[in-house]
Amino acid sequence: MTPPTDRPSDTPVSYRAAAPGATIVTPLDSLYALYDRRSGLTQLVAQPVPAILSALAEGVATPGELQARLERDFAVEGEAGALAARLDELVALGLIERL
Amino acid sequence: MERSEDQRNGAPDADETRAVAGRRRVLQLGAIGAATIVSVRPALAQTAVSVMTCEIPVPDPARASQYIAPDGTLVAPGTPGAVPGSATPFAGEDVRRALTQGGSLPGTSADQNEAYLNYIRRLQAGTGGFTCFASIQMPR
Numbered sequence: 001m002t003p004p005t006d007r008p009s010d011t012p013v014s015y016r017a018a019a020p021g022a023t024i025v026t027p028l029d030s031l032y033a034l035y036d037r038r039s040g041l042t043q044l045v046a047q048p049v050p051a052i053l054s055a056l057a058e059g060v061a062t063p064g065e066l067q068a069r070l071e072r073d074f075a076v077e078g079e080a081g082a083l084a085a086r087l088d089e090l091v092a093l094g095l096i097e098r099l
Numbered sequence: 100m101e102r103s104e105d106q107r108n109g110a111p112d113a114d115e116t117r118a119v120a121g122r123r124r125v126l127q128l129g130a131i132g133a134a135t136i137v138s139v140r141p142a143l144a145q146t147a148v149s150v151m152t153c154e155i156p157v158p159d160p161a162r163a164s165q166y167i168a169p170d171g172t173l174v175a176p177g178t179p180g181a182v183p184g185s186a187t188p189f190a191g192e193d194v195r196r197a198l199t200q201g202g203s204l205p206g207t208s209a210d211q212n213e214a215y216l217n218y219i220r221r222l223q224a225g226t227g228g229f230t231c232f233a234s235i236q237m238p239r
Contacts, residue, residue: 031234044234048126070126078128085131 015066015087016097017056023095025050039094048078049095052086056096063087153234154188157215159227169210171217182214188228194219195235 024035032050034043048070055061055069067083070076090096158165158173165173166181174181189204197204198219203212222229 048128051126070128073123074126075123076126076128079130081131082128086128 012062012064014060014062014099015056015091016060016099017053018095018097020057023053025053034095036095043093043095048086049090052083052090053095060099153191153231155191155194155219155222155228155231156188157185157218157228161227167214167218169214169217171214171219171221173218182211185211185215189215189219191231191235194232198235 018036018038022037024037026033026035028044030046032045032047034045034049034053035041036043051070051074052066055066055073058069061069063084066087067076070083087096087098091098156163158167162173163184164176166176166178166183168174168178168181176183185204185207193205194216196202197212197216203209204215207215219228219232222232
């Protein structure tokens, strides 16, 4: 039986954001409303979600590449492993894809 | 004052680097296990929600005749220890202040405050006021 992806097991996992225009992001003071056209669901999110989605919009990235993009634009803080936890949440909600 | 290797080489010293970092926006990635996303069902998304001005009715209009027990569950009117619901809804900002700073909801006695806050903490999707409650919980 072939595995679901043909990525070799030692290749780092990477992530992809939805196509441009698939979501509408609207700032609401300290929150952002994120309307996902495909599902019709609105998510109320706070940073770092819009920053992560924007960084992923530049192209498919591994967690390390994504961290580098975020550090280029922000002074990044947080627990080690926090980015991985945020990416898991976004995958669970269908906002990004794990490749 | 000790001079770092970097200073001797003319590279930015630690203070300068911190100053540069201070000029950029901080992005807090948070902690593992601290969820940052709340999903709103399409039906609720019709309503324009403003965190500051949204309201939470206690209890929701469909159950306005019921009383609220101290633990926030809805009970029959006249149940000992339970309080009647509030005649007016509470502003999201007042609820947030009461929940985060431990103050009281405006115009409530201690018993009413305890019952109402516990009612609000139990709100689920589909009940009036849930969207407002979800939005006031978001981290700054």
